[in-house]
Amino acid sequence: MPLDYRRFNGPEDSVSYKIYTKDYIKPYEERYNELLDENGLRKDGRALNEARSMFARTDMVSQAKGSSYVEFKKTKVVCSVFDPREIPHQNEFSQLGQIFCEVKFAPFSCPRKRRPHAPDNEERALSVALRQALEPTVCRHLFPNYQIDVFIYILEHDGSCLAAAINAAGLALADAAVPMYDIITSCSLAVIGDKVFVDPTEAEEHVAKTSLEDSNINHGIVTMSFLSELKQISDFTQVGSMDVECITKAMEVLEVECEKLVPNFQRIMVMNVIHNFEQRKRLDDEAKEREEALNKKMEEWKQLMSAG
Amino acid sequence: MVTDNADLTDFKLKPMKCEFNYLSKSDGSAILSQGETVALVSVNGPQDIKMQSQSIEKSTLEVIFSPKGGKPSVGDRYKENVIRQTSETAILGCLYPRTGITVTIQELEDFGGLLSCSVNCVCLALLNSGVAMRCVFAAVMCAIDDSGNITLDPGAAQLETARAVMNFVFDGRDRSLITGFTEGNFSEDAYREALERCRAASELVFTFYRDIVKKYSNVIG
Amino acid sequence: MAEVYKLIHPVKHFNDYISLNIRPDGRVFNEHRNIKLNVNSIKTAEASAVVKCGNTTVICGIQLELATPKAEQPDIGFLVTNVELPPLCSSKSKPGPPSDHAQVTSKIVSDILINSKCIDLKDLCIVPDKLAWVLYCDMVCIDNDGSLVDACIMTLITSLKTLSLPSVTYDAETEDIKVDPSVRKKLNVSGTPVATSFAVYKHNQSNIILADPTAYEEEMCGGSGASLIVCYNNGLLCGTHKFGGSNLSADCQDVTLKTAKEKSAIVENVINVCKQDYESNK
Numbered sequence: 085m086p087l088d089y090r091r092f093n094g095p096e097d098s099v100s101y102k103i104y105t106k107d108y109i110k111p112y113e114e115r116y117n118e119l120l121d122e123n124g125l126r127k128d129g130r131a132l133n134e135a136r137s138m139f140a141r142t143d144m145v146s147q148a149k150g151s152s153y154v155e156f157k158k159t160k161v162v163c164s165v166f167d168p169r170e171i172p173h174q175n176e177f178s179q180l181g182q183i184f185c186e187v188k189f190a191p192f193s194c195p196r197k198r199r200p201h202a203p204d205n206e207e208r209a210l211s212v213a214l215r216q217a218l219e220p221t222v223c224r225h226l227f228p229n230y231q232i233d234v235f236i237y238i239l240e241h242d243g244s245c246l247a248a249a250i251n252a253a254g255l256a257l258a259d260a261a262v263p264m265y266d267i268i269t270s271c272s273l274a275v276i277g278d279k280v281f282v283d284p285t286e287a288e289e290h291v292a293k294t295s296l297e298d299s300n301i302n303h304g305i306v307t308m309s310f311l312s313e314l315k316q317i318s319d320f321t322q323v324g325s326m327d328v329e330c331i332t333k334a335m336e337v338l339e340v341e342c343e344k345l346v347p348n349f350q351r352i353m354v355m356n357v358i359h360n361f362e363q364r365k366r367l368d369d370e371a372k373e374r375e376e377a378l379n380k381k382m383e384e385w386k387q388l389m390s391a392g
Numbered sequence: 393m394v395t396d397n398a399d400l401t402d403f404k405l406k407p408m409k410c411e412f413n414y415l416s417k418s419d420g421s422a423i424l425s426q427g428e429t430v431a432l433v434s435v436n437g438p439q440d441i442k443m444q445s446q447s448i449e450k451s452t453l454e455v456i457f458s459p460k461g462g463k464p465s466v467g468d469r470y471k472e473n474v475i476r477q478t479s480e481t482a483i484l485g486c487l488y489p490r491t492g493i494t495v496t497i498q499e500l501e502d503f504g505g506l507l508s509c510s511v512n513c514v515c516l517a518l519l520n521s522g523v524a525m526r527c528v529f530a531a532v533m534c535a536i537d538d539s540g541n542i543t544l545d546p547g548a549a550q551l552e553t554a555r556a557v558m559n560f561v562f563d564g565r566d567r568s569l570i571t572g573f574t575e576g577n578f579s580e581d582a583y584r585e586a587l588e589r590c591r592a593a594s595e596l597v598f599t600f601y602r603d604i605v606k607k608y609s610n611v612i613g
Numbered sequence: 614m615a616e617v618y619k620l621i622h623p624v625k626h627f628n629d630y631i632s633l634n635i636r637p638d639g640r641v642f643n644e645h646r647n648i649k650l651n652v653n654s655i656k657t658a659e660a661s662a663v664v665k666c667g668n669t670t671v672i673c674g675i676q677l678e679l680a681t682p683k684a685e686q687p688d689i690g691f692l693v694t695n696v697e698l699p700p701l702c703s704s705k706s707k708p709g710p711p712s713d714h715a716q717v718t719s720k721i722v723s724d725i726l727i728n729s730k731c732i733d734l735k736d737l738c739i740v741p742d743k744l745a746w747v748l749y750c751d752m753v754c755i756d757n758d759g760s761l762v763d764a765c766i767m768t769l770i771t772s773l774k775t776l777s778l779p780s781v782t783y784d785a786e787t788e789d790i791k792v793d794p795s796v797r798k799k800l801n802v803s804g805t806p807v808a809t810s811f812a813v814y815k816h817n818q819s820n821i822i823l824a825d826p827t828a829y830e831e832e833m834c835g836g837s838g839a840s841l842i843v844c845y846n847n848g849l850l851c852g853t854h855k856f857g858g859s860n861l862s863a864d865c866q867d868v869t870l871k872t873a874k875e876k877s878a879i880v881e882n883v884i885n886v887c888k889q890d891y892e893s894n895k
Binding site: 466467469470472473474476477478479480481563566568569570571572573574575576577578579580583584587588 | 713716717719720721724728729730835836838839846849850851852853854855856857858859860861862863866870
């Protein structure tokens with residue numbers, strides 16, 4: 085890899101200490117068996133079809149037009165959206181506005197290795213998936229020849245990154261008052277054999293992504309984003325190999341999960357509007373006070389003037 | 393023409409030698425040696441630049457620092473920032489809106505104090521180029537050793553044993569501080585004393601500027 | 614109304630506030646913003662800290678790696694500190710490689726850390742000439758609302774103070790390395806370097822010093838690169854940086870030193886409380 089002149093670099097031969105620890109390389113079976121305990125519950129005590137609780141808020145970044153923060157237990161994602169700007173380096177007129185998405189992992193976000201600073205394939209794939217999910221949601225015809233920047237920063241990666249990113253981006257776009265057709269929610273699941281893990285953690289995703297040479301079992305990760313009011317699927321991303329029945333079943337499960345998130349989103353957005361109204365009212369009151377004071381001054385001066 | 397300031401050598405600063413118009417193609421250039429440290433600066437502009445980098449309020453200053461050898465590094469960007477911010481304060485950029493001024497610094501020899509030598513050389517090159525300036529500026533450097541002694545304009549050997557090294561850039565009009573940056577740790581009193589000593593010593597640099605400009609100018613002569 | 618005024622005439626808007634001896638966000642000139650500090654919130658990093666100074670938010674995560682020391686200095690380890698300004702932190706940063714501003718900030722932060730001598734790099738060496746720790750400290754700015762260096766230093770030092778190194782056994786003959794993460798040793802950090810930023814504003818021929826400036830204030834005082842940064846560690850100065858902007862007279866210098874010293878005591882307290890809290894909860 086070429087050396088990065090714009091950063092301080094460590095020695096070239098440095099490796100994570102974790103590869104020297106006892107339990108670094110575990111066989112597939114062991115990793116698989118670790119995912120569930122004897123009661124059929126997952127490591128964090130959830131049932132297979134149970135999603136993690138979500139924490140979300142808007143107004144995270146003061147410098148951005150709209151921003152949000154979404155947390156699925158350990159998965160932490162920040163998103164900010166900036167004002168529409170003219171599409172750079174383009175001569176042709178574009179009828180529809182564009183959405184520019186960039187997903188970036190923090191260098192310290194992954195449990196196994198240090199993330200490189202330069203964008204890697206996974207980040208590029210996530211950026212494309214995010215753009216595809218958002219494009220049908222935003223009223224792009226309202227800002228022709230302009231682009232909206234959506235930046236996602238993943239602080240900690242513990243599975244379901246794409247779903248968290250789409251949720252965060254949806255909230256941030258709403259916070260930035262970008263016109264949209266519907267609330268967009270997203271959820272993912274991991275398939276390993278006959279088991280379906282809703283809202284998988286990083287460890288579960290890791291097992292699901294591993295394809296065994298000799299067996300031909302279903303495995304993979306499915307992420308779906310859903311417009312609940314319109315009953316439309318805006319994006320469907322699938323990694324791994326699984327049969328058709330498995331996929332249709334997964335879609336049904338995901339649809340239900342996505343629907344579950346909608347009330348939360350609605351509450352956040354309504355709270356946002358109420359908050360803004362209150363603030364607006366306060367500012368208006370203050371402005372009125374100031375204006376009255378000014379008018380009073382004016383009157384005084386006028387009197388002084390006429391008095392000579 | 394080479395100008396020497398031999399009469400200043402018994403003062404506290406290292407001898408300075410300077411030559412204007414060292415490069416024939418640039419709008420202004422100067423080569424300056426302070427002791428064994430040598431820097432060469434060329435100034436080009438005000439000139440046309442890309443639309444994106446134009447500013448309607450003032451001219452855009454671009455500073456490029458090229459080291460003698462090796463690869464570009466984060467440290468070079470820091471040096472460029474020091475010089476850009478300092479020159480931006482001094483140049484009357486509002487007279488040249490929508491243009492760019494490029495300052496290129498080439499390191500020739502570094503025996504300690506390259507950055508302060510570069511700053512002085514940039515000031516001379518700007519004077520030579522005829523860009524309108526609010527003020528001239530002079531950089532003075534000093535070192536503090538373990539026992540608290542302050543050495544002005546230290547040599548390479550003194551820098552190695554120094555506990556702290558400080559660089560200050562002063563305004564030519566009222567000797568107020570434009571830029572300052574330090575290495576190592578030191579007490580407040582030492583800092584204040586070093587600042588005052590450097591402020592006093594900056595007088596020498598300004599005198600040197602005046603001599604050089606006089607020698608090159610037939611009108612003021 | 615005020616927002617519109619700020620947009621069309623930012624300089625006058627700012628000047629109006631300053632002439633009334635108050636800053637746009639309601640602070641007085643030498644008042645700092647509130648500090649919020651949280652440790653160990655990122656579980657994938659060995660040590661981490663999140664700091665919020667007003668709106669400015671910086672997250673630092675430290676990761677550990679092993680490497681062979683340099684041949685010239687076989688008995689010291691590596692400390693790699695980088696400041697990231699991802700495009701989401703402000704409309705000024707763009708996607709792509711680090712901007713000049715990010716690089717300069719990285720350099721200032723790493724200079725302060727080295728000059729304060731709070732980490733002895735010899736502590737990071739495990740076996741001279743064979744094995745040493747590499748500490749990758751990445752500071753990520755989530756929200757850049759001015760005084761970036763202050764927040765970076767604060768989160769970096771807090772992370773370093775809560776970092777513990779796993780024990781390593783090195784077999785000299787087979788060159789076999791074994792790491793046991795369950796047995797850990799704390800990293801020794803001497804002192805608490807604290808940086809304080811100031812913006813220098815020229816108002817009616819006199820200087821006004823604004824402590825802990827916001828991004829808007831920095832912009833009004835000659836751009837984010839022009840702030841004065843004063844850094845204290847154990848009562849000693851370990852770095853002052855000022856790049857251009859308005860000139861600084863001698864009496865203003867004393868004001869900044871005094872304010873910086875006061876702030877360093879406060880921040881040191883905050884960090885220590887946070888650290889104790891973390892250790893007692895472990």
